[in-house]
Amino acid sequence: MVRDIQRALLQADINVRLVLKITKELERRALEEKPPAGMSSREHVIRIIYEELVNILGEGRDVGLDKHVIMMVGLYGQGKTTTTAKLAKYFQKRGLKVGLIAADVHRPAAFEQLSQLAEKIKVQVYGNPKASNGVAVVKNGMKKLHDSDIIIIDTAGRHALEDDLIDEMKRIAKAAKPDERFLVLDAAVGQQAGPQSQAFHDAVGITGVILTKLDGTAKGGGAISAVSVTKAPITFIGVGEHMEDLEKFEPPRFISRLLGMGDLQTLLEKAQESMDGGDAEQVAKKMMSGKFTLIELREQMEMLAKMGPLDKLMGLLPQGFGGMKGSMVEQQDPKETQKRLTQFKVIMNSMTDYELQHPKEIKSSRIKRISRGAGVDHKEVRSLLKYYNMSQKAVKGLSSNRRMRKKLMKQLQMPEMEEFNM
Numbered sequence: 001m002v003r004d005i006q007r008a009l010l011q012a013d014i015n016v017r018l019v020l021k022i023t024k025e026l027e028r029r030a031l032e033e034k035p036p037a038g039m040s041s042r043e044h045v046i047r048i049i050y051e052e053l054v055n056i057l058g059e060g061r062d063v064g065l066d067k068h069v070i071m072m073v074g075l076y077g078q079g080k081t082t083t084t085a086k087l088a089k090y091f092q093k094r095g096l097k098v099g100l101i102a103a104d105v106h107r108p109a110a111f112e113q114l115s116q117l118a119e120k121i122k123v124q125v126y127g128n129p130k131a132s133n134g135v136a137v138v139k140n141g142m143k144k145l146h147d148s149d150i151i152i153i154d155t156a157g158r159h160a161l162e163d164d165l166i167d168e169m170k171r172i173a174k175a176a177k178p179d180e181r182f183l184v185l186d187a188a189v190g191q192q193a194g195p196q197s198q199a200f201h202d203a204v205g206i207t208g209v210i211l212t213k214l215d216g217t218a219k220g221g222g223a224i225s226a227v228s229v230t231k232a233p234i235t236f237i238g239v240g241e242h243m244e245d246l247e248k249f250e251p252p253r254f255i256s257r258l259l260g261m262g263d264l265q266t267l268l269e270k271a272q273e274s275m276d277g278g279d280a281e282q283v284a285k286k287m288m289s290g291k292f293t294l295i296e297l298r299e300q301m302e303m304l305a306k307m308g309p310l311d312k313l314m315g316l317l318p319q320g321f322g323g324m325k326g327s328m329v330e331q332q333d334p335k336e337t338q339k340r341l342t343q344f345k346v347i348m349n350s351m352t353d354y355e356l357q358h359p360k361e362i363k364s365s366r367i368k369r370i371s372r373g374a375g376v377d378h379k380e381v382r383s384l385l386k387y388y389n390m391s392q393k394a395v396k397g398l399s400s401n402r403r404m405r406k407k408l409m410k411q412l413q414m415p416e417m418e419e420f421n422m
Contacts, residue, residue, distance in 0.1 A: 001045055002027055012221030015194050018228055022052050050255055056224055057251040061208065061233045065094055069142075069151045069176055072210075073169055073200050074184035076157040079212035081110065083184050083238055084154040085117035086246040087210075090236070091150045092121060099145030102127030103134045103172060104156040114154055121243055124148070135171045142176060153178065166203045173204045180207050182235065185226055187214045193222030194229050201230040208235035211249070223254075292395045294356040297388055298348050301341050343376065344384045350374040359388055 002023050009019045026049050035044035070087070074080045081104070088098040100118050102125060104110035111127040118125040126141035138153055145151050155172055156165065173181065183206045185193060200206055209230070211223045214237050223234055234249040348356065350373030355362055362370070367381045374381070 014221040015225040068179035070180040071178035080184040089243045096149040099148035100125040101141035189222040194225040197226040206230045206232040212238035347374045
């Protein structure tokens with residue numbers, strides 16, 4: 001079991017030495033501590049590894065909304081400039097006046113890139129595309145933007161940790177006296193996260209880590225190494241390309257997704273945001289009571305459409321949850337899947353109420369009539385029925401999982417399901 005977990009952690013790009021240290025403590029606790037009542041040995045071990053990783057990451061930290069200066073550091077290609085703009089948007093949405101300083105005087109078009117991003121979110125930016133002294137730009141920018149609540153400095157990156165980069169960072173930090181010094185790391189940085197973080201920390205004293213590009217396949221295990229080295233918590237994570245795609249870091253959620261345990265909390269919150277309380281309660285009651293016809297499937301699809309892209313939603317589900325992992329939703333390209341779900345809704349609109357309520361009664365003659373009405377091939381109607389059967393199994397899996405059911409009911413602020421004749 002320990003070897004399986006070691007393999008999972010290494011595949012998530014956590015440093016080898018750190019993996020050995022974590023699993024050594026895991027082995028000690030697993031042998032000394034008895035599993036709580038009702039918990040299997042494997043669940044007990046997963047709980048311990050979860051707790052150990054949360055201990056490394058800490059409980060996260062809120063970044064103050066008072067007047068302060070933030071310095072952004074990191075290597076080339078980590079998403080630093082884009083993250084600077086996203087962070088500006090984050091503070092702007094909270095009613096603060098934000099100013100940006102383009103202190104990267106080495107990369108061609110760095111000032112133009114930050115200026116374009118700043119224009120999108122209507123934030124003031126200071127820089128000089130002809131300047132060669134980043135420290136001077138920062139000093140002038142601090143004077144120019146003195147009336148801003150938040151000043152964010154986008155410093156230069158490098159392909160490697162060169163001496164001139166370190167020296168410039170130190171001089172900028174001395175000139176700006178930033179309250180926060182954020183290290184920007186790509187989620188795919190992997191084993192190099194530790195050494196890189198150490199070098200930046202030694203230079204300017206990192207106070208927080210921002211993890212970018214978590215919307216891809218990378219799990220962000222390198223962040224564990226970064227936090228372990230700097231003792232600075234992860235403060236934000238980048239989860240997409242849009243300016244709004246920067247979230248406060250939640251350690252338990254991050255660890256759950258890292259270990260393939262999913263992020264049901266986020267999924268449930270998305271469901272609540274996309275539906276009125278009454279609608280959410282009705283859908284939950286139907287699903288938990290085992291009632292799942294094509295009508296409920298259609299309601300489910302409409303809810304999913306409001307919740308966002310399918311690839312992001314599937315990333316929130318635990319591995320093997322309810323039969324959905326490995327299904328059509330995960331195997332196909334998300335855009336293709338979205339297209340098919342839209343087609344399924346067209347097909348259902350061609351059905352009678354009786355057919356929607358009794359899917360098992362839809363045989364050959366009905367399939368022909370429905371396909372003509374929807375303007376699709378017979379096999380597309382059969383594909384919908386197959387998808388319905390698969391979804392029905394997933395709902396049965398959810399309704400039979402007492403722990404998951406209790407969590408769902410608690411999140412939706414509903415009474416336990418015995419009241420619904422379970």
